[in-house]
Amino acid sequence: MLQQAVEVHRAGQLDAAEALYRKVLQTRAGQPDALHFLGVLCHQRGRSDEGIRLIRMALRAVPRHADAHNNLGNIHKETGELAEAEACYRRALACDGHHIDALGNLALVLEAQQRFQEARRAYADLPERAPQLSRAHYLKGMYLRRHVDEIADLEQAVACFRSAIRCDGGNVRALDALGVTLYMLGRRDEAVGAYRDWLAHEPDNPVPRHMLAACGGEAAPPRADDAYVRDVFDQFAESFDEQLLENLDYRAPQVLVDALVGILGAPAHALDVLDAGCGTGLCGPLIRPHARRLDGVDLSGGMLEKARLRGGYDELVVAELTAYLRERPERWDVVLSADTLVYFGDLGEVLAAAHAALRAGGWMAFTLEALDGGNGRLELSSSGRYQHERGYVEQMLDEAGFVEARMTASALRKEVGKPVAGWVVLARKGGFARGQA
Ligand SMILES: C[S@@+](CC[C@H](N)C(=O)[O-])C[C@H]1O[C@@H](n2cnc3c(N)ncnc32)[C@H](O)[C@@H]1O
Known part of the structure; x- marks a missing residue:
């Protein structure tokens, strides 16, 4: 019965597995494996305290059970109790010095506690032991x-x-x-x-x-394939904010909104704004004071879900940007796009679509990665993002119909510890905005 419980547990049938573990425990009270696995299952179902209690009972019966110590450590790690987790992994290793999962987990919690020298030693130990x-x-x-x-x-x-x-x-x-x-x-x-x-x-x-x-x-394709963007950003969504803000010194949303605010003036909750490629919504809180309505669009459902949790948007839509813009003529006063057009090589179509989606006098604001040189080139760089020369961007803005363009150079993030050169671009659609003479 225990074996059957483990099989259905592995297959993800948690109701059936829980019922079977409990049946085992009815016939054999205190059976340590049933206690241990039921503990893991309780944690998976959000009942971490019960899980910890059950695995501790199993360990009272079998104190040198390395797997149980390791799984107890995992529950503590996932509930944020890193010191407790570390102690469990060390106990697992005291029972079995070659327990690679416990060693890998120990390295991870040492790193999470920013004890980098110890973490480095633990990670170095892994291939030596296995x-x-x-x-x-x-x-x-x-x-x-x-x-x-x-x-x-x-x-x-x-x-x-x-x-x-x-x-x-x-x-x-x-x-x-x-x-x-x-x-x-x-x-x-x-x-x-x-x-x-x-x-x-x-x-x-x-x-x-x-x-x-x-x-x-x-x-190189004219722009990154939709499937590529979705795959990369769905996987990245969970760690995007931490990675970009803490490790890569990411500044594109702030720098872009600062430049835009220089034109828009004091916040008056008066404008209809689209955050194009909104990702996890880092631009949202920065631009919200200017917006009467704030929409967001992104190809990645994972990223968009984070923006939804952050709040502040009136509508969030999973869609490809160019197609989405094309279907909404003269909808917004401002379209802003931080670090998204770097996934577009050819900017012609997306800028024409943005121009059509703006109302008269509206502003398109976006960032790009900069390419040196004066031949009007663009390039897909080995980072997977495109880089554009100033001349190319100016020509594309002109062809799309924008009447006024301002481009400033600015470092918007770091890579391998070095600043990445970027452009901050503001471009106006001709005509007069609402309320202007
Ligand atoms: C580097 S993130 C930037 C997100 C956000 N603007 C920020 O500054 O934090 C780039 C975003 O662009 C989105 N993206 C890239 N190409 C897109 C396209 N063709 N249509 C819609 N979204 C796209 C990605 O899914 C990703 O969320």
Whole structure:
């Protein structure tokens, strides 16, 4: 009966699994495995206190049960009790020094507690204790990439990802990480190899296809494919704010809204505004005081859900930006777009659609990544984002029908510790805005 309970538990049938664990405990009161697994299940169903109590009962019966200590640690980790979690993982390792899950979890909670030297040692321990385990090399590499003190850290991370792939050629997360780290090191040709290998394992995955083009291994598309944008940002949604604001010094929403406010003047809750590619809604609170109505559109449902939780928008729609704008002529006084048109190479169509969606006298405000040079070029860079020259942007604004354009250079985020050069662009549609003579 216990085995059956574990099977249905693994299959995600939590009601059936809970009933079976309880039946086991009715016939064998205190059966430690049933207590342990039922504890895990209770936590999964949001009853973490009950889960902790049950696993502690199991551990009173079998004190040297490494898996139970590890799972108890996981519950504490997920409920934010990091010191408790650390103690559990250490107890698991005292029972079984080769318990790789416990060691990986210990490294993670040390990192979360910002005890970086200890975390680094714990991550380094992983492949030493389990040299054949692909994930052990991968986790060490990811730690090094998250905490780059010097270029040697990135080189060591590359070596870790290569070892992970040697252990398991189908570890696509390691292939992904290898590609990104090689691009961070400027080793574009080698990155092409990593993306080709990843694509060979997952031919329908839009992410390696886009990144292969970004590294020059295939022709660049006119804009990032919808499936690529959705995949990347749905996965990124959970950690986007933390990653961008804390690690990458992301300033695009603030810098863009500051520039726009210089034109709009004092906030009067008077304008209809679209946040185009609103993501998790970082622009929302900044522009809200100027808005009578604030709409948001984004391709990624995951990102949009975060914007919904943040609040402040009147309507949020999951849609592709150009098509969405085209269907709504003369709808807004302001269309603002922070760090979204970097996923567009050809700006012609989206700017024409934005022009049509603005009312007379309305403003389009957006940021881009800057490309040096004077030939009116654009380029898909190996980061996967497009970069545009000033001349190209000016020409596209002109062709779309904007009458007044202001472009300023500004660093909008960092990458590998260095500021990324960007443009802040404001452009006006001709005619007079409401209320103007
Ligand atoms: C880097 S995020 C920026 C989000 C937000 N504007 C901010 O500054 O925090 C880029 C966003 O653009 C969205 N995006 C990219 N291409 C898009 C398209 N063609 N249509 C709609 N949204 C798009 C992505 O889903 C993502 O949420």
